[in-house]
Amino acid sequence: MKKRVHFLSVILILLLLAGCKESPMEPAAVLSISISDSTLTLIQGETHKLTARVYNGTAGQKTVLWESSDNSVASVSEDGLVTALSIGNATIIAHVEDVIARCEVAVVKEGDYETKVRITQNGHLNVNKLIVVLPAPSTNEYQTITNLHGNCGEYFVALNSNKILYYLEKKFSNELEVYQTFDYEPNHINIDFSKTPDKKNIYGSIPPENYIISDGTYIDTTNCTIKAISDSIWALSDGVIDYARRCYEFEANKLKYIKGSWRSIQQIILEGGGECGDFSTFYINLMVRKGIPARHNMGVVPGGGWHVWADFYDDVYGWIPVDVTFKNGNPEGDYFGKYNTDLIIMSQGLTSLHRDGLDINFNPIQSYWWWYWYGSGSGNLNAEFSLNGVVQ
DSSP, X not given: XXXXXXXXXXXXXXXXXXXXXXXXXSOOOOOEEEESOSXXXXXXXXXXXXXXXXXXXXXXXXXXXXXXXXXXXXXXXXXXXXXXXXXXXXXXXXXXXXXXXXXXXXXEOSSSEEEEEEEEEEEEEEEEEEEEEEEEOOOBTTEEEEEEEESSSEEEEEETTEEXXXXXXXXXXXXXXXXXXEEEEEOOEEOOTTSOOXXXXXXXXXXXXXXXXXXXXXXXXXXXXXXXXHHHHHHHOSXXXXXXXXXXXXXXXXXXXXSSOOOOHHHHHHHTEESHHHHHHHHHHHHHHTTOOEEEEEEEOTTSOEEEEEEEEETXXXXXXXXXXXXXXXXXXXXXXXXXXXXXXXXXXXEEEEETTEEEXXXXXXXXXXXXXXXXEEEEEXXXXXXXXXXX
C-alpha cells in the first residue's frame, strides 16, 4: 500500500514539472504591432520620424525592422526616419518576425506653381561639369511668394534682392531636372497721382539707389542718343513724375515692336525698337540718365509666355510701374502707374553671378541660365524650360 502511494506521488511530481516546462524568462509571442502614423503626406525633401509599438508583454523588447516598398520615392532608416525623395507613393512597413504594420506615404510637390529646367543629352559627351541657375521668385511690391522649395542645389542672393536656385552637377549622364515650387499671389497696383499715398509702394530694405547703374551694355548713361533725348524731355518737364510720363509716351510712339529680345541699348537705338525687355531697357536708360532709380521686372506668365516691364522710384509714391510695351500695342490704353497683370516676377534689375569659374556681370535673368563643360565625345545637351501651375 505504501509503495502505491509513493508511486502516485512520483507521478504527481512529474506532472507538476511538466507544467513548468516553459521558462518564465522567454518572451511571449507577438500579437500585434502598430505605427504612429497610418498615412503621411510629405513634401519632397521633407523627413518624418515614425515610431512602432509592439503589443503583448515583453515582446516589445524585440527589434523592429523597417523597409520601404519604393526607395526611390521614400526611404526609411533603421530607426524609422522617413525621407521623401521623389513624387509618388510608397508603403513604409514595420515588422517583428511575421507580424507587420503599414504606413502609406504620398510625396507631393510644394506650392501651386513650378518652374523647371530639363537637361537631356543628344549624343555621347563626357560632361564633367554642368551648372543650372533658376531665378527664384521673391515677395516684392507686386507679389507675395510663399512655400518656395527647390528639388536640388541651394538658394542664395546674387544681387540686391534677386534670389537664385544654383545647382552644380559634376557627373551628368543622360537627363537632369532642376525645379522649384511655390505659391504665388499677385498684388495689383493702381496709383492715384492726385493725392499723397498713405503708404509708399516699396517692399524690403534694398536702397532704391542700388538701381542707378550703368553697365555699359544694357544701361549706358554715356550714350549720346540717350543723353540728347533725356535732355530734351527734361527741359519740358515739371518734376520727376511728369518727366517719367513724357518719356513713356515718347517711347511708345517712337519705338517699334521687333521680335527677339535682350538687345543692348545701342542695338535698340540702331534697330529702332525691340520686344518688351528692350522697351523696358530703353525706358530705364532715360530714367537713370537723370539719376532716377529704375529697374526691369522680369517674369513668366502663368498662362504661358514671358513679359518684362519697368518701374522707377519716386520719393512720394515709391516704385511706379510703367509698361511701355503695352502702351505701344494699345496707344489708347493707360499703363503708367498701373500693374494689373498676373505675372510671376523672377528677378528685378540686372543680376551678377561669380561662382565656380563663372563671371557674369549685370545681365538679365528671366527664366534660367545654364552652362556645361565636357572633355571628350560628340553631341550636345538640350535645355527645356517650363512653367506649370494655374491662376488661383
